Amino acid sequence: MNWRSRIDRLPLPLRQEWRALLLFGAILVTSAWLFFEIIEEVFLEDPLFGPDNLTYAALQALRNPMLDRLMIGITELGDTWVVVAVTAAGAVWLMYKRAWHTLIYWLMAVGGGSLINSAIKLGLQRARPGDLNYGGVSVFSFPSGHSTTNAVLYGMLIMIMARELPFRSRIPIVTGLVSLVGIIAFSRLYLGAHWLSDVAGGLFFGSMWLALLGLFYMWRPAEPVEPIKMMAVIGLALAFGGGVNMACNFGTDHARYTARSVHALPPNGSPT
Numbered sequence: 094m095n096w097r098s099r100i101d102r103l104p105l106p107l108r109q110e111w112r113a114l115l116l117f118g119a120i121l122v123t124s125a126w127l128f129f130e131i132i133e134e135v136f137l138e139d140p141l142f143g144p145d146n147l148t149y150a151a152l153q154a155l156r157n158p159m160l161d162r163l164m165i166g167i168t169e170l171g172d173t174w175v176v177v178a179v180t181a182a183g184a185v186w187l188m189y190k191r192a193w194h195t196l197i198y199w200l201m202a203v204g205g206g207s208l209i210n211s212a213i214k215l216g217l218q219r220a221r222p223g224d225l226n227y228g229g230v231s232v233f234s235f236p237s238g239h240s241t242t243n244a245v246l247y248g249m250l251i252m253i254m255a256r257e258l259p260f261r262s263r264i265p266i267v268t269g270l271v272s273l274v275g276i277i278a279f280s281r282l283y284l285g286a287h288w289l290s291d292v293a294g295g296l297f298f299g300s301m302w303l304a305l306l307g308l309f310y311m312w313r314p315a316e317p318v319e320p321i322k323m324m325a326v327i328g329l330a331l332a333f334g335g336g337v338n339m340a341c342n343f344g345t346d347h348a349r350y351t352a353r354s355v356h357a358l359p360p361n362g363s364p365t
Contacts, residue, residue: 113255113311121304128297135235135290136217145288149222152283158351164280165346170335171239171277172342176203176246178334179327183250186326192316198306199249206245206302210238210295222285225349237287240278240295241302247274248303250327256315266324284350 135145169175180203187196214233221227221234231238247270255263278296281287287295 114308117304117307117311120300121308124297124301124304128294128301131290131294131297132217136219145290148282148289149285153285156283160283161351162347164283165343165350166339167276168239168280168284168286169338169342169346170273170331171243171280172338173238173242175331175334175338176207176242179246179330180204182326182330183323186323187318190316190318190323192318194313195253195310195316195318198310199253202245202249202303202306203242205306206299207238207242209302210236210241210298213298214238219291222288225286234287235291235294236298237278237281237291237295239281240274240287240292241299243274243277244296244299245303247271248299249306250324252303252307252310253318254320254324257318257320286350 180199183199184196187193187199211230213236214230217235218233219235221232251263251267251270254266258266274296278292281292282289
């Protein structure tokens with residue numbers, strides 16, 4: 094029996110989405126392994142994780158006022174209120190399209206990822222590179238909340254888009270959204286808000302959570318959501334929410350990220 098015949102004998106969801114299920118399985122295993130490797134390396138074996146200090150020092154040496162302003166604007170695109178605005182816009186669109194199954198996973202991706210991220214922060218209580226006047230759970234550094242929440246938000250959007258779009262149409266969307274997540278994550282490193290292992294941990298955890306949801310989400314047939322129109326709604330929400338956030342908070346964030354002197358600190362938060 095050849096491989097095509099074996100696939101034809103599988104249940105319908107597996108026949109339709111077997112490639113995606115294999116991909117999500119591989120992402121889940123790989124991301125989980127890397128995430129727990131970081132935890133073991135940083136928290137159990139070597140609190141003075143070498144790449145953290147090297148990356149921090151190298152990026153702080155590159156800082157200048159113009160790049161600071163650019164990176165503050167980029168990091169504000171990934172702030173909590175912008176994520177909430179984009180998530181809400183996507184949820185409203187999915188309710189309008191009566192895509193209830195997709196709506197549940199959309200909310201689980203962002204809400205669940207954010208809650209688990211906060212729980213990990215509270216459990217590990219890792220100090221940030223410097224005092225940035227954060228409050229609550231945001232005082233703690235690992236894993237990066239910006240990296241986690243934006244990875245699951247735009248990763249889930251990619252998953253929804255990919256189920257209805259032909260392969261060639263997916264390429265610019267995937268490239269654009271992955272680049273957005275990447276530049277937001279990089280901005281956290283540049284601004285000295287996180288260690289490299291915080292950002293990597295956030296991205297790996299976000300990928301792990303998204304892949305786990307994807308394994309279950311793909312079992313149901315795709316609901317029609319008109320992906321191009323949904324993408325337009327998300328883009329408008331990002332532009333509007335990001336613009337309002339910058340208008341309201343840029344001054345505060347500029348003071349937060351640039352007023353203090355920047356210097357390399359070990360992950361325990363005490364000067365070297």
